[in-house]
Amino acid sequence: MSVRIEADVADVVGPVPRRLFGSFVEHLGRAVYTGIHEPGHSTSDGRGFRGDVLELVRELGPTVVRYPGGNFVSAYRWEDGVGPDRPVRLDPAWHSVESNRFGLHEFAAWAEAAGVEVMYAVNLGIQEAADVLEYCNHPGGTELSERRRANGAGRPFGFRLWCLGNEMDGPWQIGHKTADEYGRLAAETARVMRMIDPDVELVVAGSSNAEMPTFGEWERTVLRHTAGLVDHISLHAYYQELDGDTDSYLASAAALDAYIRTTAGIIDEVGSRVGISVDEWNVWDQRRWNSTDQPQLVAGGWQEHPRLLEDTYDLTDAVVVGSLLSSLLRNVDRVTMANQAQLVNVIAPIRTEPGGAAWRQPTFHPFRLVSSLARGVSLRLGFEGDRIRTAQHSEVDLVDVAATVDESVGAVFLTNRATTTSTDVEIRLRGARFGVPAAETLTATGPVPLPGATATSDAKGTVITATLPPLSWTVLRLAAPDA
Ligand code: AHR
Secondary structure, three states, X not given: OEEXXXXXEEEEEEEOOHHHOEEXXXXXXXXXXXXXXXXXXXXEOOOOEEHHHHHHHHHHOOOEEEEOOOHHHHXXXXXXXXXXXXXXXXXXXXXXXXXXXXXXXXXXXXXXXXXXXXXXXXXXXXXXXXXXXXXXXXXXXXXHHHHHHHOOOOOOOOOXXXXXXXXXXXXXXXXXXXXXXXXXXXXXXXXXXXXXXXXXEEEEOOOOOOOOOOOOHHHHHHXXXXXXXXXEEEEEEEEOOOOOOHHHHHOHHHHXXXXXXXXXXXXXXXXXXXEEEXXXXXXXXXXXXXXXXXXXXXXXXXEEOOOOOOOXXXXXXXXXXXXXXXXXXXXXXXXXXXXXXXXXXOOOOEEEXXXXXXXXXXXXXXXXXXXXXXXXXXXXXXXXXXXXXXOOOEEEEOEEXXXXXXXXXXEEEEEEOOOOOOEEEEEEEEOOOOEXXXXXXXXXXXXXXXXXXXXXXXXXXXXXXXXXXXXXXXXEEEEOOOO
16 A cells, blocks of 8 residues: 655645644543542642643643533532532532532642643533633722632632633533523623623634534534634544444544535624634444443442543554544644643543543644644645545545654654555645654554654655554654754
């Protein structure tokens, strides 16, 4: 099998936004409790932040973290999580007991320790959203801002990014609405939020997945209502292997490309200029949630931080995650940010045991490599070569590719969708001289060097060759030959 890829360093899709490498912490299962927060753990600091997890988060390299939900947010009262009195409540979304020991101040402090920006999701209505924004961002002199100060945050948190609810198109969502109902509410909420803090960036909820019967019409309606009031529209996308159909699973990135481009087309059609916030994406075995986790959860009664959505990933999952990251890179002309859902324990690259270790899942490695290596601009790519027919996503390129360059360095991210054969790749990169100082390919335990990659360059550009192992995700690091 062989493919040829063409690019020109002057032909770019757009700059790579740092916010493309976001993540997500929801009050769900053990994401917060015994995930990022576990007072008494041997690595925890005085605030109960697990040091082993913080170290892994810094290594992973997320830039922005969405909080506190997800479905959780739609029954959440933010005031329960501030101040000395923390009521214990039912969390109906995940059939759990919420202790509220961890809340807004704790998350702001954790985000600072992790070096990430906060993306805060509000539970609509208008008053709830206005109040939490005033509490967080108003300097002082009002009841809410003084309460924040009394609770230990003298300076405003200054959160810029706010989500107007979560998956409001989904019948599973508490407070689910029609597109018209949601669009009106989101617009009125956005208006008052902008009055309180004109610097906020607002994300209106788009579709929960591309198969929603309302996909398309939902975006049109919501964008018309919120015209001029919001900055981004969300898009959520999860992928899984069904019935052992690995070929289709490996083609997930093509499905994400199509979902993003269709959403972009709708944004253009209604004359909007909003960006696309892919603020939940990942691989997730939802059959396990539906058939095992959820019935067990309900049968087990109401528990505090039960084990939920603790998917164990393998190399194929990691390869798909790598290709989904490439899809985001290919679409940076429209995608302004993205959040892998989620960060710890819940469908996550990092897992922990209470009182025990924290470790990297196979999906950790592609995220770490892309967040650290994808810099500068994403290149437009031409593809020639073998394609494969899949049951779910029709015909796709045999090799999925994204490439970024930043002056004298760059990276090419390659997914070989051939499951049993290696694939020879030739990349013709016009307009720059590069060498390939390192090439790595994923294994289940992490990346290993890939031997045999070559680069020859002249005044016109560089020709790179590599042989990709079957069912693999590979990164070629590029650097100016004399660097
Ligand atoms: O990430 C898990 C859940 O998936 C989120 O709570 C919800 O928004 C989505 O359906």
